[in-house]
Structures are given as C-alpha cells and as structure tokens.
Amino acid sequence: MGKDNNKQQKKVKSGNVAAKSLRSILGGYFLTKERTVKHLPFLFFLALLAVIYIGNSYYAEKNIRYIERTQKKLKELRYEYINTKSKLMHSSRQSKIAKSLTKKGIKESTVPPEKIFVKEE
Secondary structure, three states, X not given: OXXXXXXXXXXXXHXXXXXXXXXXXXXXXXXXXXXXXXXXXXXXXHHHHHHHHHHHHHHHHHHHHHHHHHHHHHHHHHHHHHHHXXXXXXXXXXXXXXXXXXXXXXXXXXOOOOOOOOOOO
C-alpha cells in the first residue's frame, strides 16, 4: 500500500505543478520573475523570426500565383501565335495570292524574268 500512496502523491504533485504553471501563465506572474525578464530579448527575437517566417511564406505563395498566371498567359499567347502563323502561311501561298489578284484584275505573268546585264565602262 505504501507504493500506491507514493504514486497518488506524485500524481497530485504533478497536477499541482501543472495547475500552478497554468495560473502563472494566465495571470501573467511568470513575466515578473527575474529569470523570465532576463530572457525577454531572446523571446522578442524568436517572435521577430516567426513574423519574418510568416511574411516569407506569404511572399512565396504570392510569387507562385504570379508565376502560374504568367505561364497561363504565355501558353495562350503561344497558341495565338501558332494560329496566326498558320493563317499567314495559308494566305501567302502563291495560289491564294493569284486568286486574290485575279479578282482585282491583275494577272500572273507567264513569261519568266530576264536578267539585265549592265556593262561597266
């Protein structure tokens, strides 16, 4: 029975320690202790690091969204470029140009071009 009493006393003591610590934190009494005041600059440093870490993660997410948006625009512009290039190649074929010019009254020449030679003096 002696062992059971010791276990119960340890549980009660550990419960009291936790309750005292919780009361100290919630009541703000731990801030008045000299040991805590001595460590305040380090705690402020840790808080500053936490704020910088959070800010950095928001900045990274913002950049990721910007990159995804830019890649989507680039993909759309690439499709538009390919489509326009295809239309230009189709409309600049000789047969297409000949058809459009015959409508305006210009006929395609059947005589091949001749070279002009200039004599140098």
